[in-house]
Amino acid sequence: MNFSPTSDPQPLVSVVLPAWNAARTLGAALQSLLDQCPSSLGPVPDFEVVVVDDGSTDDTRTLLEHWRSTHLLGNRLRPVYAPHRGIVPALNSGLAAARGALVARMDADDTAHPQRLACQTAHLLDNEHIDLSATCVTFGGDRELAHGFAHFVDWQNSLLTHEQISRARFRDTPVCHPSVMFRRGCVNQWGAYRDGDFAEDWEIWLRWLHHGAVMDKQPEQMLVWNDAPTRATRADRRYAREACDRLRAFWLARWLEQNNPFHPLVWIVGGGRVARQRLAPLWQHGPVPAAYIDIDPHKIGNRVGGVAVMGRSALPPPGQCCILNALTAHGAAEEASQWLTQTGHQPGQFLIV
Structure with missing residues (x-):
């Protein structure tokens, strides 16, 4: 595994974005981060984008090198090239490479609202008791063909307060994983992602909430959560x-x-x-x-x-x-x-x- 060193000042936010054979969608995801702008709550934070290429066999690496060579994200883009080991090692490699005090998650087939990073950073900086800030999301799929997943998104979007999130956490994962931003201290205190016969995102939220994490969700839809046919929840036995x-x-x-x-x-x-x-x-x-x-x-x-x-x-x-x-x-x-x-x-x- 290798990642690009940098001499830039330490960013406030690290966006951790795993990618495996994601050349078809990764460009749109990166473009949505390039398009980040201030919100009424605060400015765009200093941020980096840590893309973990999980041993892709398509043009994912070529796309990343193109973005780096053309400076589309300036020095913000920090690719991590790793052998293919799956989502949990990729996520933890991203956490290890991330330098920010705040960690934002995103997937290679989703896109961020232009004010997402500004809003979530302000949310955490203005509320020191909150450990994780999530947002509502837009369902990026066909509601008629994928009505079950669309209903799940609607259910997640109905859980806004910490009390609602905490009480609903045993029903299903109460926050959309690629919409979250959390403090680096959460990982230091309660641990990183765990690999096993379970959904890694639900497991980490259950574990953090059990140990006292405070999670809050902003009502604005700050991410388009696309319903790709290859989504792990459709095929991976860990989500059965x-x-x-x-x-x-x-x-x-x-x-x-x-x-x-x-x-x-x-x-x-x-x-x-x-x-x-x-x-x-x-x-x-x-x-x-x-x-x-x-x-x-x-x-x-x-x-x-x-x-x-x-x-x-x-x-x-x-x-x-x-x-x-x-x-x-x-x-x-x-x-x-x-x-x-x-x-x-x-x-x-x-x-x-």
């Missing part, structure tokens, strides 16, 4: 449902151990097959299902794996149980959360998982 369920179970069990006053018992809203499969790995870590709560009369009264399926009236009163809302059908979890709130259960007493 089973891998996500195992990752959720590990960190959810640790959260419940520290925060559930009724540990190990939890009540599950959702008695269907999908909800049960979703939480099956959790029981291997210590928590115990007290009962499944459902509204389907054909399920109520049954026992699944020795656990009773009950109607909503059987749920203990507010303050007397810990609840996991595991419904997954579109709108079902939201309806159940509304019902729980209306019946007096406070948001801190139930989680959407």
